[in-house]
Amino acid sequence: MFSENLTWPKDLIDLRGLSVAHLMAILDAAESFREVSEREIKKVPTLRGKLVVLFFHENSTRTRLSFEVAAKRLSADTLSLSSSGSSMAKGETLLDTAKNIEAMAPDALVIRHSAAGAASFLGQRLRCPVLNAGDGAHAHPTQARLDLFSIRRPKGRIEGLKVAIIGDIAHSRVARSNLIGLGTLGARVAVAGPPSMLVRSLSEEYGVEVYHRPEPALEGADVIIMLRIQLERQSGQLFPGAREYARVYGLSQAKLALAQPDALVLHPGPVNQGVEMTPEVYHSPQSLILDQVTNGVAVRMALLYLLVDNPERPKSLVV
Amino acid sequence: MFSENLTWPKDLIDLRGLSVAHLMAILDAAESFREVSEREIKKVPTLRGKLVVLFFHENSTRTRLSFEVAAKRLSADTLSLSSSGSSMAKGETLLDTAKNIEAMAPDALVIRHSAAGAASFLGQRLRCPVLNAGDGAHAHPTQARLDLFSIRRPKGRIEGLKVAIIGDIAHSRVARSNLIGLGTLGARVAVAGPPSMLVRSLSEEYGVEVYHRPEPALEGADVIIMLRIQLERQSGQLFPGAREYARVYGLSQAKLALAQPDALVLHPGPVNQGVEMTPEVYHSPQSLILDQVTNGVAVRMALLYLLVDNPERPKSLVV
Amino acid sequence: MFSENLTWPKDLIDLRGLSVAHLMAILDAAESFREVSEREIKKVPTLRGKLVVLFFHENSTRTRLSFEVAAKRLSADTLSLSSSGSSMAKGETLLDTAKNIEAMAPDALVIRHSAAGAASFLGQRLRCPVLNAGDGAHAHPTQARLDLFSIRRPKGRIEGLKVAIIGDIAHSRVARSNLIGLGTLGARVAVAGPPSMLVRSLSEEYGVEVYHRPEPALEGADVIIMLRIQLERQSGQLFPGAREYARVYGLSQAKLALAQPDALVLHPGPVNQGVEMTPEVYHSPQSLILDQVTNGVAVRMALLYLLVDNPERPKSLVV
Numbered sequence: 015m016f017s018e019n020l021t022w023p024k025d026l027i028d029l030r031g032l033s034v035a036h037l038m039a040i041l042d043a044a045e046s047f048r049e050v051s052e053r054e055i056k057k058v059p060t061l062r063g064k065l066v067v068l069f070f071h072e073n074s075t076r077t078r079l080s081f082e083v084a085a086k087r088l089s090a091d092t093l094s095l096s097s098s099g100s101s102m103a104k105g106e107t108l109l110d111t112a113k114n115i116e117a118m119a120p121d122a123l124v125i126r127h128s129a130a131g132a133a134s135f136l137g138q139r140l141r142c143p144v145l146n147a148g149d150g151a152h153a154h155p156t157q158a159r160l161d162l163f164s165i166r167r168p169k170g171r172i173e174g175l176k177v178a179i180i181g182d183i184a185h186s187r188v189a190r191s192n193l194i195g196l197g198t199l200g201a202r203v204a205v206a207g208p209p210s211m212l213v214r215s216l217s218e219e220y221g222v223e224v225y226h227r228p229e230p231a232l233e234g235a236d237v238i239i240m241l242r243i244q245l246e247r248q249s250g251q252l253f254p255g256a257r258e259y260a261r262v263y264g265l266s267q268a269k270l271a272l273a274q275p276d277a278l279v280l281h282p283g284p285v286n287q288g289v290e291m292t293p294e295v296y297h298s299p300q301s302l303i304l305d306q307v308t309n310g311v312a313v314r315m316a317l318l319y320l321l322v323d324n325p326e327r328p329k330s331l332v333v
Numbered sequence: 334m335f336s337e338n339l340t341w342p343k344d345l346i347d348l349r350g351l352s353v354a355h356l357m358a359i360l361d362a363a364e365s366f367r368e369v370s371e372r373e374i375k376k377v378p379t380l381r382g383k384l385v386v387l388f389f390h391e392n393s394t395r396t397r398l399s400f401e402v403a404a405k406r407l408s409a410d411t412l413s414l415s416s417s418g419s420s421m422a423k424g425e426t427l428l429d430t431a432k433n434i435e436a437m438a439p440d441a442l443v444i445r446h447s448a449a450g451a452a453s454f455l456g457q458r459l460r461c462p463v464l465n466a467g468d469g470a471h472a473h474p475t476q477a478r479l480d481l482f483s484i485r486r487p488k489g490r491i492e493g494l495k496v497a498i499i500g501d502i503a504h505s506r507v508a509r510s511n512l513i514g515l516g517t518l519g520a521r522v523a524v525a526g527p528p529s530m531l532v533r534s535l536s537e538e539y540g541v542e543v544y545h546r547p548e549p550a551l552e553g554a555d556v557i558i559m560l561r562i563q564l565e566r567q568s569g570q571l572f573p574g575a576r577e578y579a580r581v582y583g584l585s586q587a588k589l590a591l592a593q594p595d596a597l598v599l600h601p602g603p604v605n606q607g608v609e610m611t612p613e614v615y616h617s618p619q620s621l622i623l624d625q626v627t628n629g630v631a632v633r634m635a636l637l638y639l640l641v642d643n644p645e646r647p648k649s650l651v652v
Numbered sequence: 653m654f655s656e657n658l659t660w661p662k663d664l665i666d667l668r669g670l671s672v673a674h675l676m677a678i679l680d681a682a683e684s685f686r687e688v689s690e691r692e693i694k695k696v697p698t699l700r701g702k703l704v705v706l707f708f709h710e711n712s713t714r715t716r717l718s719f720e721v722a723a724k725r726l727s728a729d730t731l732s733l734s735s736s737g738s739s740m741a742k743g744e745t746l747l748d749t750a751k752n753i754e755a756m757a758p759d760a761l762v763i764r765h766s767a768a769g770a771a772s773f774l775g776q777r778l779r780c781p782v783l784n785a786g787d788g789a790h791a792h793p794t795q796a797r798l799d800l801f802s803i804r805r806p807k808g809r810i811e812g813l814k815v816a817i818i819g820d821i822a823h824s825r826v827a828r829s830n831l832i833g834l835g836t837l838g839a840r841v842a843v844a845g846p847p848s849m850l851v852r853s854l855s856e857e858y859g860v861e862v863y864h865r866p867e868p869a870l871e872g873a874d875v876i877i878m879l880r881i882q883l884e885r886q887s888g889q890l891f892p893g894a895r896e897y898a899r900v901y902g903l904s905q906a907k908l909a910l911a912q913p914d915a916l917v918l919h920p921g922p923v924n925q926g927v928e929m930t931p932e933v934y935h936s937p938q939s940l941i942l943d944q945v946t947n948g949v950a951v952r953m954a955l956l957y958l959l960v961d962n963p964e965r966p967k968s969l970v971v
Contacts, residue, residue, distance in 0.1 A: 051438045052438075054642065055381070055382035055383075056382060056384070056438060057381075057382035057410075062693070062695075063693035063694060063695035064693075065694070065721065065724070075414070075430065075433070076433060079412060079414065079434070079437060080437065082412060083384065083412065083437045086384070086410045086412075091695075091724045093717060093720060093721065093724075095713065095717065106922040110922060110923070111713065111922075113942055114713070114714060114921065114922070114942065114945050115717070116942075117942040117943070117945035117946045118717060118718065118721045118945060118946065118948075118949050119689045119690075119694060119946065119949070283433065284425040284429060284430075284433070285429070304432060304433065304435075304436040305436070307433050307436035307437060308436045308437065308438065310437075311437055311438070323692065370757045371757075373961065374700070374701035374702075375701060375703070375757060376700075376701035376729075394733070394749065394752070395752060398731060398733065398753070398756060399756065401731060402703065402731065402756045405703070405729045405731075602752065603744040603748060603749075603752070604748070606748075623751055623752065623754075623755040624755070626752050626755035626756060627755045627756065627757065629756075630756050630757070
């Protein structure tokens with residue numbers, strides 16, 4: 015199943031530096047764990063006796079629960095640590111807290127942090143594998159991997175697909191990670207968003223088509239990734255308002271009709287129904303949004319399986 | 334142990350619709366799990382590999398811990414989720430959050446919510462079993478079941494017992510669920526409370542005796558259930574004050590003497606000592622209050638055992 | 653490994669009353685659990701099926717996580733309970749909450765509380781073993797034990813060592829517990845701190861040398877324990893400011909040079925770098941601070957192993 019000469023980085027911080035073979039190996043491993051979640055007993059003994067620490071500095075229902083379920087399905091023990099209630103409140107630095115966690119000999123550290131680069135910073139300084147669960151606007155690699163997985167399952171491939179990404183491209187770590195992953199696997203990507211939510215360099219940096227109107231991006235798309243508008247964070251400066259945004263960028267049945275008839279609709283969740291898309295689109299058979307949640311557990315099982323030292327891990331994967 | 338033709342609902346939302354045979358089956362199962370909690374090793378492998386999600390929207394030490402202990406004693410994995418720190422803070426609806434939890438393939442969802450009907454609403458929309466751990470003023474069925482269990486253990490029966498329920502009948506989900514359970518099993522129930530804490534329809538709806546003074550309810554009672562006064566929620570409108578309430582409705586040794594000499598005293602906890610009852614009554618041998626906590630774990634083990642698909646579950650219970 | 657006639661108290665509240673043999677037995681057990689944390693699979697089945705409740709009324713990353721990791725490494729189940737989100741918010745007393753926890757039949761209760769005496773109070777009233785994880789300014793016995801363990805590992809002994817303790821001796825439960833433990837094991841202890849952070853009785857009560865300046869305490873020391881300054885709690889009355897404190901009491905390379913060349917530096921953490929010690933000292937090879945964290949898990953495993961009824965527990969330890 016795995017290429018003999020595939021070596022892996024110690025940490026998974028973003029999607030840069032992972033080859034097509036690496037991404038495919040992750041998706042293949044996720045496929046077998048996806049099957050586990052359909053069994054009556056959804057647990058495998060792979061990481062029995064291992065300790066996975068979940069260190070979350072930002073609210074996140076989906077990602078934290080998803081990692082926690084993934085770790086438990088692999089029979090690992092988990093420890094949850096949030097900023098509140100931790101020594102962070104006593105003025106300790108991120109590195110100090112992380113070093114202290116490491117001194118308890120965990121087998122992996124999963125981190126979500128508001129600062130871009132936090133995961134990479136820790137990965138370089140800790141001995142245990144560090145998995146980035148989202149760092150500022152930088153990267154959200156496990157989300158991107160589960161998007162790739164969710165697309166490949168029904169479509170059978172990524173290469174050659176047209177993927178539209180609509181919304182706040184400039185400030186979205188989901189977008190950033192997807193641009194890299196989709197590019198690596200040979201998709202043709204078109205992005206669209208208000209001028210304040212795009213950056214000029216996108217086209218050169220990632221080789222994607224950039225539009226201000228969603229229609230040309232959606233036209234003929236095989237896959238549509240709608241990004242979340244952070245209504246609770248919007249200062250009102252980036253766009254005139256949710257209603258106006260919904261009218262121009264929100265995915266309606268009419269806009270969806272511009273894409274391929276079997277186009278898939280993805281969203282990292284939670285969806286602001288009526289803003290990023292209409293309730294009809296959210297509940298339509300083309301929507302993969304809840305499927306993404308199920309796949310998220312499988313992909314995170316795959317990553318823990320591949321990064322944490324364990325008896326089943328293919329020897330060729332060890333660095 | 335179980336009737337061959339007993340079928341079960343998918344969810345346990347309230348006590349309506351459960352026959353005497355159902356209630357007895359639950360109490361019998363709880364009896365065997367009560368025995369487990371007295372062993373040196375208090376754990377059984379019944380739900381090994383299963384995932385129970387605890388989704389609590391209101392503070393609750395006893396109920397949450399009780400379900401968590403129950404699930405762990407059955408060897409299930411647990412995931413705890415509260416409103417704060419979840420995507421609920423991002424404006425997601427209850428159903429969306431629940432659907433996302435379901436997409437992670439849990440084997441049961443336990444929910445406590447401030448809105449009456451929340452558990453039923455989710456039960457109708459989710460594939461996994463939903464257990465109501467209290468929804469607004471509507472129902473608190475696991476509390477009622479553990480009360481029934483706590484009464485039946487020493488008394489050997491429910492039928493024909495006189496049960497007094499004293500306090501805020503109108504706003505208590507514990508009272509509501511107990512009225513149904515006690516009525517189904519043939520107890521004679523008398524309730525008493527200030528006029529503002531009673532509703533006129535009680536007598537017709539549940540066939541109980543209704544008094545404003547506690548004395549006639551207590552007279553000859555075999556069991557006394559004292560309800561909790563929500564001191565922290567009282568706006569001061571329902572009664573003149575804790576001191577006055579304690580004087581009239583609080584259970585003192587003198588009032589307790591009106592009941593049978595071996596009358597049992599129950600309370601869902603936490604008790605406001607000196608308000609609902611005197612410290613003497615709280616600590617008296619007739620008080621079952623801590624026993625109720627122990628029984629709560631056993632009853633919740635029974636319910637998880639009966640609702641969650643597992644190898645030991647009697648086939649006749651499957652819907 | 654254990655003396656045949658060694659009997660143990662039900663609880664571990666402070667270090668008083670524990671003989672040299674008891675302390676040595678704890679350190680010896682910790683040594684074997686320290687070895688477990690270096691294995692690939694760091695888990696032993698000793699407490700399988702047991703329930704350890706962690707009841708924390710004060711923020712504490714290290715201590716709570718350390719106990720949680722220790723319990724899980726012993727295969728126990730854990731339940732975490734903090735003040736917020738518990739019935740404590742409903743005005744229930746500490747004893748009522750603890751009695752309710754006990755009614756769920758846990759096998760041990762670990763408590764951290766802001767009130768001196770809280771752990772002892774509960775230990776006397778509950779049937780299950782109570783482990784004090786810090787109570788006000790009174791005691792922090794597991795911290796002291798891990799300090800003793802951290803010193804004995806490299807030094808091979810405690811007896812005859814000169815140990816300097818620098819900082820807020822008067823208000824530190826770590827200091828108090830260490831004074832007892834070090835005294836019992838025959839160390840020569842010298843303490844130093846601002847007059848407002850010392851109490852007159854230290855010399856008579858614990859038989860230690862007391863200085864206002866750190867230099868005479870540090871001179872020739874084999875071990876230096878720096879106490880944490882609670883910057884976030886300081887009202888500004890105890891000392892003129894962090895900068896002034898750092899200048900006089902902070903451990904610099906120059907002050908460290910007064911001690912033995914192989915002197916060890918300990919700190920209960922989290923360290924205020926630049927206040928209690930310079931970053932150079934914190935990161936120097938003489939600093940045991942992260943080693944203390946690793947040892948903390950081993951010592952807590954030892955204590956749970958010795959206090960909780962389990963098949964491996966030496967019979968001679970049973971009271």
